[in-house]
Amino acid sequence: MSLETRETTSVGIPGGGGALPRKRRFGAETLFRGTTTAAGTVVLVIIVAIAVFLIAKAVPAIRADGSNFLTEKNWFTGDTPPKFGVAAIAVGTVQTAVIALLMAVPVSMGIALFLSHYAPKALANVLGFMIDLLAAVPSVVFGLWGRDSFAGPVRDLSGWLHHYFRWIPIFGSDGPYGKSVMLGSIVLAIMMLPIITSLTREVFLQTPTANEEAALALGATKWEMVRTAVFPFGRPGIIAAVMLGLGRALGETIALALTLGGTYTIALDILGPGGNTVAANIANHFGEATDMGVGALIASGLVLFAITLVVNLIARAIIYRRREFVGGSA
Amino acid sequence: MKLKRHGIMAGIALTAATLALAGCGSDNTTPSTSTSNGSAGSSTDCASGSLTAQGSTAQKNAMDEWVKAYQQKCSGAQINYQGTGSGAGVTAFSGKSADFAGSDSAIKDGDETTKSTARCGGSPALNLPMVVGPIAVVYNLDGVKDLTLKPATIAQIFSGKITKWNDPAIKADNASAQLPSSAISTVHRSDDSGTTDNFTNYLKGSAGSDWTFEHSKTWKAPGGQAAKGSDGIASTLKSTPGTIGYVELSFAQNSSLSMARIVNGAGEPTELTPEAAGKTIAGAQITGTGDDLKMKIDYATKEAGAYPIVLVTYEIVCSKGNDAAKLPLLKGFLTYTSSADGQKALTDLGYAPLPETVRAKVAASVGNLA
Numbered sequence: 001m002s003l004e005t006r007e008t009t010s011v012g013i014p015g016g017g018g019a020l021p022r023k024r025r026f027g028a029e030t031l032f033r034g035t036t037t038a039a040g041t042v043v044l045v046i047i048v049a050i051a052v053f054l055i056a057k058a059v060p061a062i063r064a065d066g067s068n069f070l071t072e073k074n075w076f077t078g079d080t081p082p083k084f085g086v087a088a089i090a091v092g093t094v095q096t097a098v099i100a101l102l103m104a105v106p107v108s109m110g111i112a113l114f115l116s117h118y119a120p121k122a123l124a125n126v127l128g129f130m131i132d133l134l135a136a137v138p139s140v141v142f143g144l145w146g147r148d149s150f151a152g153p154v155r156d157l158s159g160w161l162h163h164y165f166r167w168i169p170i171f172g173s174d175g176p177y178g179k180s181v182m183l184g185s186i187v188l189a190i191m192m193l194p195i196i197t198s199l200t201r202e203v204f205l206q207t208p209t210a211n212e213e214a215a216l217a218l219g220a221t222k223w224e225m226v227r228t229a230v231f232p233f234g235r236p237g238i239i240a241a242v243m244l245g246l247g248r249a250l251g252e253t254i255a256l257a258l259t260l261g262g263t264y265t266i267a268l269d270i271l272g273p274g275g276n277t278v279a280a281n282i283a284n285h286f287g288e289a290t291d292m293g294v295g296a297l298i299a300s301g302l303v304l305f306a307i308t309l310v311v312n313l314i315a316r317a318i319i320y321r322r323r324e325f326v327g328g329s330a
Numbered sequence: 331m332k333l334k335r336h337g338i339m340a341g342i343a344l345t346a347a348t349l350a351l352a353g354c355g356s357d358n359t360t361p362s363t364s365t366s367n368g369s370a371g372s373s374t375d376c377a378s379g380s381l382t383a384q385g386s387t388a389q390k391n392a393m394d395e396w397v398k399a400y401q402q403k404c405s406g407a408q409i410n411y412q413g414t415g416s417g418a419g420v421t422a423f424s425g426k427s428a429d430f431a432g433s434d435s436a437i438k439d440g441d442e443t444t445k446s447t448a449r450c451g452g453s454p455a456l457n458l459p460m461v462v463g464p465i466a467v468v469y470n471l472d473g474v475k476d477l478t479l480k481p482a483t484i485a486q487i488f489s490g491k492i493t494k495w496n497d498p499a500i501k502a503d504n505a506s507a508q509l510p511s512s513a514i515s516t517v518h519r520s521d522d523s524g525t526t527d528n529f530t531n532y533l534k535g536s537a538g539s540d541w542t543f544e545h546s547k548t549w550k551a552p553g554g555q556a557a558k559g560s561d562g563i564a565s566t567l568k569s570t571p572g573t574i575g576y577v578e579l580s581f582a583q584n585s586s587l588s589m590a591r592i593v594n595g596a597g598e599p600t601e602l603t604p605e606a607a608g609k610t611i612a613g614a615q616i617t618g619t620g621d622d623l624k625m626k627i628d629y630a631t632k633e634a635g636a637y638p639i640v641l642v643t644y645e646i647v648c649s650k651g652n653d654a655a656k657l658p659l660l661k662g663f664l665t666y667t668s669s670a671d672g673q674k675a676l677t678d679l680g681y682a683p684l685p686e687t688v689r690a691k692v693a694a695s696v697g698n699l700a
Contacts, residue, residue, distance in 0.1 A: 075548070076546070076548055076550065077548070078522070078546050078547060078548055079544075079546070147562065147565055147566070147569075148565055148569070151566075151569045151570070152569060155569075155570070174513070175513065175515075175572075176512065176513055176515040176570055176571065176572040176573065177570070178515060178517075178555050178566055178569070178570040178573065179555055179557065179566060180555075257520070257558050258558055258562065261555040261556060262520030262555065262556030262557065262558070263553070263554070263555060263556055265552075273515060273554065273555030274555065276520075283558075284520045284521040284522075284556075284558055285521060285522055285548075287387070287414070287415040287418070287521060287522065288415040288416060288417050288418070288521065288522035288523065288547055289415075289417065289522070290417050293417075293522075
């Protein structure tokens with residue numbers, strides 16, 4: 001397009017501005033565009049490089065595995081031939097994360113709702129700050145606290161649960177109680193609290209005032225208002241927050257290495273000594289691992305990656321399905 | 331968003347700190363070999379320069395103590411020992427990124443030997459026993475203070491055949507103790523460890539019919555619960571009644587856990603003391619040739635008063651072909667660690683000194699390094 005024609009067209013439009021700036025081939029615009037494109041490409045290159053590295057390390061280990069990588073429970077990489085598999089640690093990862101989620105979600109939603117709709121503003125600010133502070137505590141501190149001081153109360157709780165609810169299979173173990181799925185998942189739940197709380201609080205605060213006032217004007221009590229206006233509006237946000245928390249739970253390493261029983265068993269029972277996760281297993285075995293052992297651990301990391309991917313895809317699907325409904329009602 | 335940014339900032343700060351730490355000491359490699367500037371007036375052979383070593387975490391505390399003492403005496407010396415694990419230490423040694431390695435097991439025949447010999451320019455690498463760590467069988471049982479256990483009983487407890495504290499097998503050795511009928515919960519290491527390797531090797535060697543698992547750094551028996559590190563086992567034992575586990579002596583002492591008396595090959599219950607552990611080492615057979623002092627411990631030792639569960643960790647070092655610039659410091663430092671003074675410095679840390687017969691051999695081997 002020549003300069004001349006452009007000028008005539010812009011003049012020809014009624015109320016049109018002046019001429020567009022001259023297009024320079026190597027201006028700041030081009031430079032900026034080039035930089036952002038390069039930055040975007042770097043991400044891709046890094047991801048591909050990591051993926052290639054992981055697969056290149058993992059494949060020889062899986063090939064050398066003397067038993068089925070997907071069904072073997074134990075992790076004996078030092079044997080000849082090595083025998084290891086992800087059955088127990090993959091199930092343990094999901095089990096621990098789900099139990100932690102079941103405990104963390106109701107509590108964090110309660111905190112978020114209190115902060116956004118019930119608490120006086122001054123109190124809400126202070127509490128909100130403290131919740132954020134909880135997120136800054138390193139996970140090894142949670143792990144050591146869980147192992148050294150929280151284990152006592154959880155042992156008493158385990159005894160109580162077994163005494164009254166032993167007919168439920170998950171409370172079947174009669175002790176002695178120590179480091180268990182129960183302890184690990186409670187610690188994990190506490191670690192997930194700040195993430196889920198902060199996000200859901202923001203979502204709850206964004207509920208349109210018009211919706212809330214409309215509900216109240218129709219005679220709804222505060223709880224009914226929350227149920228009919230706040231929750232439906234915030235649902236995709238809540239799901240996103242839960243998924244983010246779950247992401248942390250699945251990848252949590254050292255806190256679980258310190259609080260779980262670290263055995264390679266698959267059991268419904270959550271009170272007895274036991275429990276293990278992929279990330280905790282990596283933390284436990286990385287220090288003394290041989291080349292073979294490192295390959296095996298990386299292979300288990302790939303499995304964790306796959307689990308996380310599936311969980312995230314499910315979350316996306318849920319949010320996508322809900323979007324239209326929420327968009328229509330809001 | 332806010333949370334995420336905190337994490338990244340912390341990560342950057344950590345990385346920077348690690349880099350700064352890693353930078354320390356490794357860049358001062360100027361070799362200068364001035365001997366005997368010992369300020370304390372001791373017999374320590376001083377040399378300046380720097381050494382990097384890594385390996386076994388079981389001897390990390392011993393190394394830290396030795397490095398501190400040696401550097402105090404010899405101002406120009408800079409020694410770094412990283413507790414990266416025995417496997418990583420041997421790999422680093424073979425890859426020339428460590429001047430010597432600390433390892434819970436001697437160099438294995440085959441690949442490890444080939445690589446380490448190549449690293450030493452064709453001469454064999456030596457296994458020098460340097461740090462002896464007795465392993466305690468510890469328990470937490472209300473009202474029971476001095477438990478005596480036979481190897482077979484320990485093997486049956488840890489393999490899950492004995493499940494109650496008042497089992498007849500335990501009662502037989504502890505007639506006067508008030509043993510409860512509660513369940514036994516065994517605690518083992520969740521991470522790979524030379525302690526586990528030695529403990530299972532002991533069970534295999536002294537109670538082979540009751541312990542059917544191969545010895546290895548990874549715990550093989552089913553059941554029980556696992557804890558990360560010896561401190562993890564100590565902490566679990568302290569907080570959970572009815573548990574039994576195994577830790578290095580220093581952890582048992584620091585957490586004031588009850589240690590079981592072990593019945594040795596001569597049939598006498600032995601309390602764990604550094605001297606009793608030293609007797610087992612004195613009776614061990616040296617299977618290495620020449621200056622190589624690889625040992626084979628007789629776990630069923632008939633030596634009177636010997637405590638049989640011990641962990642020997644080695645320094646792995648080139649017999650010949652060491653970097654000429656670093657040799658004086660390497661020799662000086664290992665001469666100190668294998669001296670009577672050096673060994674005595676470890677007793678407070680929960681290690682056992684090498685018995686004099688073995689120590690003299692180690693010192694002689696160090697003298698031959700070239």
